[in-house]
Amino acid sequence: TINNGLYRLSALGLEHFTSEDELPNNRVASLLVDREGSVWAGTNAGLLHLADTPFTSWGRDQGMSDDYVRTLAQADHGGVWIGTGRGLNLWRGDRIVASYTKADGLPGDSILSLQPARDGSLLVGTYNNGLLRMRDGKVVAHADNASGMPGSNQVRAVAEQADGTVWIGTTRGLVRSKDGQYRLFTRADGLxxxxxxxxHFDRQGALWVGTSDGAAVIRGDDVxxxxxxxxxxGKVVFDFLDDPDGTLWLATDRGLVRRRNGVMRSIGLAQGLPIDTFFAVVDDGRGAFWLTSNRGVLRLSRNNVEAVLDGREAQLAGDHFGEADGLASAQCNGGSGPSSLLDAAGNVWVATAGGAAMVNPQAMHSARPTLPQVVLEQVLADDRVVDIAEDGQLHLPAGTRKLEFRYAAVSFLVPRFLRYRHRLHGVESGWVSSGSSRIAQFTNxxxxxxxxxxxxxxxxxGQGWSPDVTRLQIDIAPLPWQRLGFVLAAVAIVLLLLLAxxxxxxxxLRQRTIMLERVVSERTSELRNxxxxxxRADKEKTALLGRLREQSREFERLALEDGxxxxxxxxxMDVIxxxxxxxxxxxxxxxxxxxxDVDLFKQINDRHSHEAGDKALIAIAQALREGVGGQGTVARWGGEEFAILLPNLRLKEALAVCEQLRTAVEAIDCSAYAPGARLTVSxxxxxxxGILHHEKMVSHADRLLYWAKSAGRNRVCG
Incomplete structure (x- = not known):
């Protein structure tokens, strides 16, 4: 129009844009629709670019009670309930059809949480007025501290069980309302x-609770x-999402956590995410996760997330949406909920500080724009800008060693979605992916x-590689010494020099050979001698080393063996x-x-000689070693004491073995060297x-040996 702005007639009706809607001026002198479907409006005060965005937002300008949205819930007939800082709104059929505030009977305006009930009513959690039950826009029940509800009147989350039990998340604990009775769960109960x-109720009926310092799961009364x-x-758990196989996803203040089979793994800044505080996680059913944050919305491929968590890929690659994509505000809200949802039509809804935003994941794939042609913006040879010839080729002087290509595919709608790849025939055998980078360099x-x-x-x-590839032919001239004639001449000269x-x-060499033969003859005689x-010296050294090795083995044996x-x-035994x-x-x-310990061993030495005592000790050692066999190790502990180590045997089994050893010693015949003597051991x-150190085993065994002696000898105590 000349002075009344710009009009558009579409399925949404007649839309009107004026200077109050960021149109530079109400005098629109020219219009252009480009190949991407964008509208360019030339006004008396500048140029305006109008384009459809992935997200659509609803706020006060669209009839809502407030722009500050805290919570969302699915309504019947494809509608969506929207809770704001100033009341409750109902969206249906692409417009706000109802709004409820304090003026309509609500005890307070600020809505924090929503939950559709199984009886068709709507559970509404408020900022300071407890929990409401609404039906047909009317409050039919009200629970707060004044009516006996424990916890606090600030209700940030609501969930309903299959049997009608209502769980109420407050800032002072979790309340269970069942059959008119309340029970408060606090830290004392395990929260x-x-x-x-x-x-969040998972598919097995367990209740998951997100708090300001971790999570909890409630099954029955067990927390x-x-x-x-x-x-x-991380500390705060803002949201939950569970898969059919039991996998649970947690949106936290330090990234996205996956809990599978009791094992938790996390992704965040280290894996390439631009932010790591997430308020909600939504699965769009089309292979993507949508994560909300205070800096916009992220879309991640589920396969990419799983691969990074499993260690099959190193980095995440996602799409980051902000105000340029239709979000009225990049500040999404969390801490109450649900703050995001997937509605019955497959749309993803997000609660923001500037309104309720909605995106259709399917439309993002179905409305695929034509990929633009890549344009070579600039070519640098050895860091100097060069011009491409009229024949479309690049002719470079001899000695050129470095090339740099700067390119771009011009798009006003999807610039951040574009990914590039390049290859230089003669250097690279295949394509090299460069991501969003628009520069390629080659050296040497x-x-x-x-x-x-x-x-x-x-x-x-969902757009694969465009079949339209931008190509540039390049010729680098050779230096004089790189030409074939020069190389052949140089090779001939080198060959003649080599022949001379x-x-x-x-x-x-022939003259030196004669001299060397004479010297070799003289030296050969000396070498033989x-x-x-x-x-002779080597033979003597070998014999000496053999004797030294034998002595070393003997010394080692004597150091570890009783002589x-x-x-x-x-x-x-101490080492073992x-x-x-x-x-x-x-x-x-x-x-x-x-x-x-050998009983009354001194009597054998005194009555039959020390030689007889030595023979008795040898016989006892032989009986103990044969009795133990491969079950353990026997050592002479000192004097007439022996130690036995029995691995892999418990006390009862060890007592049985030691009893057999005692019997074997008692059966020794010592008449040949100590007639009339009888050998026994305790x-x-x-x-x-219950023993923390091996030395304690020795002291305990020594004390038990003392008890065996005191009890009359010739016995085993344990």
Whole structure:
């Protein structure tokens, strides 16, 4: 129009844009619709670009009670309930059809949470007036502190069970309302915090609770706290989403968490996300997650998220939507809910500080714009801008080593969705993906013919690689020494020089050979004599090393073996006991230890001589070693004491073995060296149960040995 702005007639009716709607001026002198469907309006005060955006927003200008939206819920007949800071609104058929405020009977305007009830009513959580039940726009029930509801009157989440039980999330605990009775769940009942911000029933009927410091799951009256700090150092759990296979997704203040089979993993800034505080997670049923934040909305491929969490891919690649995409405000809201939902028609709704925003994921894929042609904006050779010839080729001087290509596919609608790939024939065998980067560099190039190709795609919109590839033919001239004639001449000269050098060198070597033969003859005789002396010295050294090795083995054996009985000595047993005890503790295996003492051994030395005592000790050691067999280790502990280590045996089993050993010693015939003498032993046996150090086993066994002696000798105590 001349002075009344711009009009558009569409399925939405007659739309009117004026200077109050960011039109630069109401005098529109020219119009253009470009190949992407955008409208360009030339006014007396500047140029305006009008384009449809993925998101559509509803606020006060569209009839809502307020722009500040806190919560959303599905209504009947395809509608959506919208809770704002100043009342409740009903959207249906692309418009706001009803609004309810304090003037319509609500006790307060600020709505924090919504939940459609199974009886057709609507549960409404308020900022400071408790929980309302509404039907046909009227409040039919009201629960707050004044009517006996515990917790607080600030209701940030509501959930209804299949049997009609209502769960109310407040800032002072979780309230269960059943059959007119209330029960309050607090930290004393297992909740990580009383400040409840999210409630969700999974497909198995368990209630998940998001709080300001972690989550919890309630089954019946049992509350199990879920600690997310160990996963991503997060605290607040804003939202839940569960899959048919039982996988649970948690939107937290430190990223998106996946809980599968009890194992939790997280993605956030380290995996390439621009932000890590998420208020809601929605599965659009088309292979994508939609995450809301205070800096816009992210769309992530579910397959990409799963691959990164499983370690099959390193980085996330998603689409980030903001105010330029139709969001009235990039500040999405959280901390009450639900703050986002997938409605019955497959649209994703988001609560923002500037209104309720809606996007149709299917439309984003079905309305696929034609991909623009990639344009080579600039070519640099050795960091200098060069011009492309009229024949469309690039002719570069000799010595060019570096090329840089700068390109772009011009789009006003989907610039951030565009992804590029390139290849330089002669250098790269295949395509190289460059993502959103619009620069390609190549160095250390030689002379020859090259072809540079660059293509574009929009995977975020379901668009694969465009068949229209931009190509540039490139010729780099060779330097003089890189030409074939120069190379052949240089090769011929080098060959002649090599032939001359070869002949001179051959003559020189012949003369030196004669001299060397004379020297070799003289030295050979000396070497024969020296070799003979070396053989004799080597033979003597070999014999000496053999004797030293034999002595070393003997010294090692004497250090670890008792010289009289040829069983392990105490030093050896100390080492074996310490190592075996540590291994048994680490593997949680049984271990027993026993100390044996020969009864009245001094009498054998006094009556029959020390030689007879030595023979008795040898016989006892032999009986103990044979009795233990491969079950353990026998060592002479000192004097007439023996130690026995029994791995893998509990106390009861060890007592049985030691009793057999006692019987074997009692059966020794010592008439040949101590006529009339009878050998017996007393033993103390202990296992590692309740013992924290191997030395304690020794002291316990020694105390039990003392008890065996005191009890009359020739017995085993354990």
């Amino acid at each position: 990580p915090r009383e400040f409840v911000v999210a409630l 199990e706290a879920i600690n997310i700090r160990s996963v991503n150092d 190039l030689g002379p020859g013919h090259y072809q540079f190709d660059v293509g574009v795609s929009a995977p975020g919109l 050098v070869f002949r001179w060198r051959t003559h020189s 020296n070799a003979e002396e070396l053989r 009289l009985t040829h069983v392990s000595n105490r030093r050896s 006991l310490a190592a075996t005890f540590a291994g048994a503790v680490a593997a949680d295996r049984p271990l027993s230890f026993a100390l044996f 033993a103390g046996v202990v296992d590692r149960t």
